[in-house]
Amino acid sequence: MSVTIKRKTDLSGIASKLSIKVNGEKVTKIANEEVVNIDIDAESTLLRVTQFGTRSNQIEVKDGDVVEINTTKIYYIIFLFPFISLFVSNFLKDQPYTLNTFLMLFLGMLLILFLFEGYHLKKIDNKSSEKTIPQS
Structure with a gap:
């Protein structure tokens, strides 16, 4: 018995x-x-994916x-945090406040990564996902 898993995550997490x-x-x-095809032993099995603390639904x-x-x-929004933090910290003139702001926003990004699901698993119909080639 096996299950087929297809990864369609665009550029997010492409390096890992x-x-x-x-x-x-x-x-x-x-x-x-x-x-990827994975073998399962039981009649039904619980499936989830993870990457660096980010997880999917089960x-x-x-x-x-x-x-x-x-x-x-939410995964795409999370990766805007470093850019937002640099933008905000640019307006602060005092160096310690700039570093503190950047660190707080970065820690906020990490917290969101662990609290929310970055990936979504869904069952698809194998026949509808395959492309049909017209016969000549």
Whole structure:
């Protein structure tokens, strides 16, 4: 019995692979735009992906399911924090306040990474996701 997992996360997290967890146990990793088949033993299994503390929702999968990994909107917003912090700290004239502001916003970004789901798993219909080639 197996489950197919497709990673469609665009440029987010492209430098590192996502860890695939089955029932809380790490089984393999998946790179950007990669397709992985994992074997499952039970009739239904809980699936989740993680990367540097960022996690996905957890879904129940069964034999033959096709799962797609997407990036959530909050994940993109999180990576605007360093730019926002640099912009805000630029207006502060006193150097200690500039560093403190940058550090507080950076720590806020890390906190959001751990509190919210950065990836979303969804089951897709394998037939609709494959491209059909017209026959001539």
